[in-house]
Amino acid sequence: MSEQDDRAREQAVEWVGMEVVDTTAVITLDRPPVNAMTMAMHDRIGELARQVARTETIKAVVLTGNGRAFAAGNDIAEMQDMSVTQMAARVHPMQACFTAVAKLPKPVVAAVNGYALGGGCELALCADRRIASSKAKLGLPEVTLGIMPGIGGTQRLPRLIGPSQAKDLIFTGRRVDADEALRIGLVDEVVEPEELMERALAWAGQFRDAASWALRWAKEAIDTGLETDLDTGLMIEATGFASLFGTDDRRLGMKSFLEEGPGKASFRGH
Template sequence: MAYELLTLERHDNGVAVLTLANGKVNALSGALVAEIGAAAQDLTDSPPSAVIVSGGDRIFAAGAEISEFGGPDEAKVIGPEIHAAFDRLAALPCLVIAAVSGYALGGGCELSLACDYRIASERAVFGQPEILLGIIPGGGGTQRLARVVGPSKAKEMCLTGRQVKAEEALRIGLADEVVSPESLMDRALELGATLAKGATVGQGICKRAIDEGLSTSLAAGLQIELDAFVEVFGTEDSQIGVKSFLENGPGKAEFVGR
């Protein structure tokens, strides 16, 4: 489908790049959230090898469109719409990489948290400043942030609205890498290309096992892993990988993505 507030580009190597394009601040309006959900569905229907989510050089995404906020009735609509779009993105059967340059605040931070891996430029700034408006995060921030940085740090960030710069984000685990602004997309594309050469079906199975296991007990999570372990041996790539290892040693398999 055609998008007005974002672009979705598929590279020949199987990497897809979703770039927000809603004005200078990439406000997460209802219309943009709907397009993110639609793009995620497009990617679900035809899965890429990896996805990169990016925004502007100085503002990744500055948060929700405040003018659309009202009272509880509006919140009952806005919250579920954001959750649905971000959950669909998070559930993609491949690594979803956030390439964050500039401000990722409120919904922008929550969008980055819905991704599996965050590469931040040196000018990146993360934050959940909703409390400064007298409200709280409603796009997954209270839950995903706590799972990434721990409950104490998540409470401190959400209850004060304090913004976190790139180096601190790296230190607390909110960012996984910090690179120069000039090399941000190159690094994201490099990681995406590396994944595209791998056993992509197995990558998706592994991601699903990790995500599902985090939402349950250790015992249940270990059973999820065992089921996934059996499942992955049914892929063509597993046969290729094992055969290649026995004949040529590790790291030389040429996978086919099946």
């Protein structure tokens, strides 16, 4: 690793931070003025996602940005002089970092506090839920640079809002405000800016005492099932359903239901 690479990595650690609030990991992009992401920042996001996946005491994740943007895209200055060969070698690691977020075996919510454009929008698409500030602007403007989305936008967006709506946003590169994003299903909830983090933390915090393995299997069944046919999806569901009968949480949950009624079990995550 070169000295330049070392410096980029050090900067990425400064620009992508994580703190744990109770049982929720809050991953924050903080590179003024608009949190444009460098490639080292992509790597850092992937590293943190894999770290969170291994940490049993973390039950959920909030993704957000500091200041007036969630992330206003990737660092175009860094990409400007890259050759086909250089980008071909880099694009798969970039995708892998965001996929590490999408495949986190825990609930993930994006708190979209401002601009979520290009790579920033693609990162938000990796979350299970998106809560937007009323001042948020989202979009995939890559075509206006003569390129296309390359970190999951052409794949995750159509799966979320349908191919026709996705093509409109990707072909035109236009931005949508929070209200339109809510209407087309790009975000799930819109709140005032001062309420955003409180709402995101509240959503994530409800999983503090949840049955972790049940959540893990449910997420796997939904996400994997959407990418396959119904029969295969049902097989994935059946495998997860049966597997959960080997967990302590299943025994605790059913015992509590029979003795105390629904919703009163204290799970252990095993």
